[in-house]
Each structure stands twice: as structure tokens, then as C-alpha cells.
Amino acid sequence: MHWSDTGIVLSARRHGETSLVVTLLTEGHGRHTGLARGGAGKLGRALYQPGNELSCTWSGRLAEHLGNWKVEARRLWTADLLDDPLRLSALSAACSLIDAALPEREPHPALFGATQILLQALTGDEAHWPEIYVRWEVGLLTELGFGLDLSQCAATGATTNLTHVSPKSGRAVSADAALPYGKKMFRLPAFLAGGRGGAPANDPQADIRDGLALTGFFLDSHIFHPHQRKPPPARQRFVERFGMTSTISGI
Amino acid sequence: MAGPEIERLVQLLARLPGLGPRSARRAVLHLLRKKDALMLPLADSLAETAERIVPCTTCGNLDSQDPCAICCDTRREETLLCVVESVADLWALERSGSFRGRYHVLGGTLSALDGVAPADLNIDSLVRRVTEGMGAIREVILATNVTVEGQTTAHYISDRLSGTGIAISRLAHGVPVGGELDYLDDGTLNTALKARRPL
Numbered sequence: 001m002h003w004s005d006t007g008i009v010l011s012a013r014r015h016g017e018t019s020l021v022v023t024l025l026t027e028g029h030g031r032h033t034g035l036a037r038g039g040a041g042k043l044g045r046a047l048y049q050p051g052n053e054l055s056c057t058w059s060g061r062l063a064e065h066l067g068n069w070k071v072e073a074r075r076l077w078t079a080d081l082l083d084d085p086l087r088l089s090a091l092s093a094a095c096s097l098i099d100a101a102l103p104e105r106e107p108h109p110a111l112f113g114a115t116q117i118l119l120q121a122l123t124g125d126e127a128h129w130p131e132i133y134v135r136w137e138v139g140l141l142t143e144l145g146f147g148l149d150l151s152q153c154a155a156t157g158a159t160t161n162l163t164h165v166s167p168k169s170g171r172a173v174s175a176d177a178a179l180p181y182g183k184k185m186f187r188l189p190a191f192l193a194g195g196r197g198g199a200p201a202n203d204p205q206a207d208i209r210d211g212l213a214l215t216g217f218f219l220d221s222h223i224f225h226p227h228q229r230k231p232p233p234a235r236q237r238f239v240e241r242f243g244m245t246s247t248i249s250g251i
Numbered sequence: 252m253a254g255p256e257i258e259r260l261v262q263l264l265a266r267l268p269g270l271g272p273r274s275a276r277r278a279v280l281h282l283l284r285k286k287d288a289l290m291l292p293l294a295d296s297l298a299e300t301a302e303r304i305v306p307c308t309t310c311g312n313l314d315s316q317d318p319c320a321i322c323c324d325t326r327r328e329e330t331l332l333c334v335v336e337s338v339a340d341l342w343a344l345e346r347s348g349s350f351r352g353r354y355h356v357l358g359g360t361l362s363a364l365d366g367v368a369p370a371d372l373n374i375d376s377l378v379r380r381v382t383e384g385m386g387a388i389r390e391v392i393l394a395t396n397v398t399v400e401g402q403t404t405a406h407y408i409s410d411r412l413s414g415t416g417i418a419i420s421r422l423a424h425g426v427p428v429g430g431e432l433d434y435l436d437d438g439t440l441n442t443a444l445k446a447r448r449p450l
Contacts, residue, residue: 011364013364013365017268017269043436045398046436046438046439047436049398049399049438050399051399052438073436073437075437076436076437076438076441078399078438079437079438079439079441079442080438080441080442082397082399082402082424082442083402083445085403085406085409085410088399088402088403088406089403089406091399092363092399092403096363096364099364232363233361233363233366233368234363234403237361237403237407
């Protein structure tokens, strides 16, 4: 059997001297692995860098086999990011998160589309790409079945002045309702509240750090910790580049 | 059928890069035919190399002396330090003959997939070498591979050395010598355009 799709390279592991075992996030077939014969050669190495978008054809005798990739370049995003440490670390974090968190061979077309948007933002002149990255992580949580409910206050039902998120329920909490809980709640960045939140933080980076702390906590507690695994080090390195020092912010 | 000694030799040779069981069998047959001229000298050479070659405690290069010949060579520029991923990369630069400074071999790159963290590489020793070098090193050239992992490692090292006041550079990316634009991938062309310089 064989099928053709569009895929984004997540990881490539050397197999023998000339081949690679490559994992792609495909639009219609989800996270899928296959053998790329000759992928470790001069031409293949440029293609199989994490983040590159390829036209791919998977073929195997049976669906459960590892199978083989035949690919062609669609958009080699990665080359544009190699000189920018922060954007490169964001790309590595996104690819390793999908690789570590997403079940194999389960289609997630929405996540594929969101990842394309993230790659466009990373490689473009988009100044708000860190916001897009945080939104992408929120979307990843949703795709995995652990979406955050940021539409109304979990305690009062209010739909305005949503400033915090409960670490227990993953639901938004209004400023008044969050007051008694001190530092036990995550701050909800204004850009995630969609007009229902408080004022944006004075430091534009503070909202990003709060957003990364929020998604990092739920990724760890819902996806990695239950399987006695740690989040990928690439994400940790990306967070460190933002100078993150605390995981839970004050009120 | 071959004897157990030959089978064992075939199995061992087949584990070398570039050799499979079939080519290993051919190599063994060739060695057996040229026992005195090739097999025994090869065996001696292997034993001697295994016994004498050690990693250099200064740079990580492989040599029969520690510090290695490159680290001991007083004709080399002490102010230039080139950071490479592996000894193979060091040998490649030495073959080119264009670099006359010193080296530091990292022993790999940061890799989330293979679980390689900064502590698994010779990065701490690099930082010590640079900071404790009493100002001898003036420029560090990061010659890691142009891959996501290679460049991530380069950025990490650059961060670690950022407070030392030492110039940090990296190798140029772009069109290879003899490269025809028509055959280059989009990524290389983009990088080459970005790194263009006035004539």
C-alpha cells in the first residue's frame, strides 16, 4: 500500500550508513515514521532537517510496516532559522513536542495547519511569533484532549476580566475570584483571553513567559508526567531563552 | 564452510562502516591470501593503535601523545580556537590546510532525540579552556555542522561564552565551490543570499 501527503519533518534518526528513520507530521495521516533510503546523503540531509515541509509518499507492503518514504521539498523553512537562536529553539521545541506527545498514525489536520502557521510566523518578519507559539501549544493541548477552557470564569461564570487559570481544572478564573488563592493560580496572558481578559502586562515578554508557564504546566501534568516522562529538553531550552524564572506568577 | 576463526573475523569486519557481511568476506579472503604482506602488518598496526592512541585531555583529539601533536605545536596560533563536533571534522579541516589554530572537539551535538544534554559534551572543558587561558584565546570559531542540532549547539556555546569578551564566529553558509545554482536546494540558496557580501 502507499499514500501521498504533505508532511513536516519532526525528527530523523540515522539508520545504517546511508539511511534515516524519519518521522513526519503529515496532514492526513498524523505523526508517521518511515525509512528514507539514502536520506543521510548530501541531498537528503538538507531535506530531513526538523521543520522542513515536504511532499511525501509512504509505501509499505502492510500498513503496520515501517515502510519507506519518497519525498520532495515543498518549503525548506529550517534554513531561514539557523542564525536566529530564539526562533531556532522555538522550532526545535515545537518539533520535539509533537514528536514526544502526539500518538502515531492518528490524523490531526488542525495541528498540521497550526504548525504551518507557526513555521510561517517563525520564518517571517512577524514580531508576535512568540504569541503564536504559545497559542500553538494551547492548540496542541486541545488536540490531545486536554484543552483549556478560557471562555468564562470557573467560579463565577463571568466572561470578563478573566486574569487567571486554575491549575486544577484548566479553566479561566476572573480577577475577583482568583484573589483569595494568591500565587496558586497561573496568570492568564491577555492575548489568550481574547478580549475577555485584563490589561496586557507592561512588559510584553511577561505575557509570553506567563503563557509558556501555563502551557508547560498542563503539558507536563497531562501528557508527560502520567507516563513518567519529562517534557523534551528542547522546550526547556526555549523557555530558558525567554529568561523564565518562575512557573507560577503572583496576582 | 569457513572455520570459526574466519567466521568471527568476518563478523567483526562486517561491523565496520562501509562493510557488510559480503564485503567483509571478500576482505577476509584478501587478507588470507596476502597474509605476510597485509594481514600480519594490519594486525600489528591495530594492536599498536589500540594500545597507544588516547584522547587528548586538552582538546579531545585522538593521538598517541597527550596533549596531542596539534596542542603541542608551538607554530600554531594559540589565539584561534576552532570548535568541531567530532575528530572526523578536525581531520577534514586539517586536510584543507587552511586553519593553523588549535581545536576543541565537542564529541557530538545537543540532541533531544538521542538525549544528549550539554553535560554529555565537552562544553564545560571548552568554557574552562577559554576562561582560564589567561587571555591567550582571542577568537573562537564555531565549526559545527549546518543542521538544526549543530546550530543549536553553536548558539548554546555562544551563550556560554558571551560574557568572556572573546570574539565568536562561525563558518560561512552558502554556495559550495563548484556548486551550480540550478542544482542547489532552496534552503542553501536562501542562506547564501542572506550571507552575500560586496565585491
